[in-house]
Amino acid sequence: MSTSHRQPDPNEVYRRYLSSVVLHAQAGARACDLGATDLYALNILELSGAMTPGELGARAGLTTGPTTRLIDRLEEAGYVRRAPDPGDRRKVIVEPIGKPAGLDTVLAPARRKIGDIITGYSAEQREVLFDYFARAAEAFQQAADEMER
CATH class of the missing domain: 1.10.287 (Helix Hairpins)
Structure with a gap:
């Protein structure tokens, strides 16, 4: 009797990996009393630095209204601040100033x-x-x- 070991399906392995990463990110956000998108936005700002609300929204996959509410939540929690854009004082940038303790x-x-x-x-x-x-x-x-x- 021969036993053959089925090779793992690379597509399935990769999908499981990606799902695990997403689930971990969501659990991490919940553990810090944040929504997953809020934590994702903080990560974007930490990695890329200050940016306009429009840039942040685009990178987070949000439209204008949800982006404004996201920034409001993060600002109220003390993680970001809105500041005048040094290159164009008519614009506002969002700066990271903290992260969940x-x-x-x-x-x-x-x-x-x-x-x-x-x-x-x-x-x-x-x-x-x-x-x-x-x-x-x-x-x-x-x-x-x-x-x-």
Whole structure:
């Protein structure tokens, strides 16, 4: 009797991975008393720096009204502030000024576990992984932009 091991379906593996990332982000947001979009917007600002409300809304996939409410919530919580745009004082930019106090604690277990996985790879394998992450992030952004058009 032969036992054959079915190779995992790469599409299924990848979909499970993406679903897990999204579910973790949602759980992290809830643990910090934030909505998932609020935490996502804070991440955008932390990674990219200050930007106009329109830019933030576009990157978060929101229209004008929800973007305004998002910024209001984040401003009231002390995570962002609206400031005059130094390049054009008629415009406003949204600046990150804080993050939820417990965010690093909430995210620490996943960061540690993923760090352990990554350090298990050779330097060459890590180079491939990080190349993939960078290129995949750009591909996802481009695909999202195409969907918006």
